[in-house]
Amino acid sequence: MVELAPSLLSSNFSNIQADLDKLKDANIKYLHLDIMDGIFVPNISFGFGLIKSIRKNNDFIFDTHLMIDEPIRYLEEFKDSGSDIITVHYEACSDLNKTLEKIRKLGLKVGLTFKPKTKVECILPYLKKVDVCLVMSVEPGFGGQSFMEDSLDKVRNIKKYIDENELNCLIEIDGGIKTHNLKRVIDSGVDLVVSGSDIFSNGEIKDQVFKYYKIFNS
Numbered sequence: 001m002v003e004l005a006p007s008l009l010s011s012n013f014s015n016i017q018a019d020l021d022k023l024k025d026a027n028i029k030y031l032h033l034d035i036m037d038g039i040f041v042p043n044i045s046f047g048f049g050l051i052k053s054i055r056k057n058n059d060f061i062f063d064t065h066l067m068i069d070e071p072i073r074y075l076e077e078f079k080d081s082g083s084d085i086i087t088v089h090y091e092a093c094s095d096l097n098k099t100l101e102k103i104r105k106l107g108l109k110v111g112l113t114f115k116p117k118t119k120v121e122c123i124l125p126y127l128k129k130v131d132v133c134l135v136m137s138v139e140p141g142f143g144g145q146s147f148m149e150d151s152l153d154k155v156r157n158i159k160k161y162i163d164e165n166e167l168n169c170l171i172e173i174d175g176g177i178k179t180h181n182l183k184r185v186i187d188s189g190v191d192l193v194v195s196g197s198d199i200f201s202n203g204e205i206k207d208q209v210f211k212y213y214k215i216f217n218s
C-alpha cells in the first residue's frame, strides 16, 4: 500500500495546526519535515523547535529530511523533538556509516537520500543499513519545482537492487509530484510519496489527499 507524506514546507505557516487538522481528518499517517540549513541547500526552513511544538498535538509519523551539512551533529535534538524517521544526505556526511549507525542507535528509522546529480550506484551499498531510501525528484531546497523524469529510472534501479538482495527498505520519492504524474511515479515502484505544493496550495487539502489515494488504489 502506497502512502502519502505531505510536506509541511508548503503548509500555511501562519496557521500550521489548521492544515495539520485537515491532514488528520483525511487519515494521513506520515508528515514530511524538510529541514534546510542555508549551507547544504540555498534555503533555510525550520528546525527542531517547530517540530517539538507540533509533536504535542499530532500523532503522524514524523518523517524528517535533513538537508543540512554534517547532520550527525544534531541527531539527538531531532530525536528529542519527536522525529520517527531521520533521512540524511549521502553528500552531507563525512562519515556516512557512522551517521546511519547513530540514527539506528537512537532507536529511529534510518533514511538515506542523495541529490539528483549523484549516481544511484553510490548509495546502493548502504541500502542494507537503511529503512527508507528517498529519491529526490527535484534539486533539494525549494518546494514547487518541476519533476525530474529521470528519477523514475533511479527508483526502478533501487527497487531492482532491493528485490535482488531481499532488503527491507522502502522507497520514497520527493519533489514535483502532482496528480498528473502520480500514476507513473507509483508504477515505478515507490512506497511513499512526498507532495507539498499540490496538497497545500491546490484547493481543499482533504480533496487533494483523496485524489492521491484514489490514484494509489487505481
Ligand SMILES: O=C(CO)[C@@H](O)[C@H](O)COP(=O)(O)O
Pocket (backbone or CB within 6 Å): 007, 009, 010, 032, 034, 065, 138, 139, 140, 141, 142, 143, 144, 145, 174, 175, 176, 177, 194, 195, 196, 197, 198
Ligand atoms: O524536499 C523538498 C524540497 O527540497 C520537497 O519536500 C518539497 O518541499 C516538495 O514540494 P513540492 O515539489 O511537492 O512542491
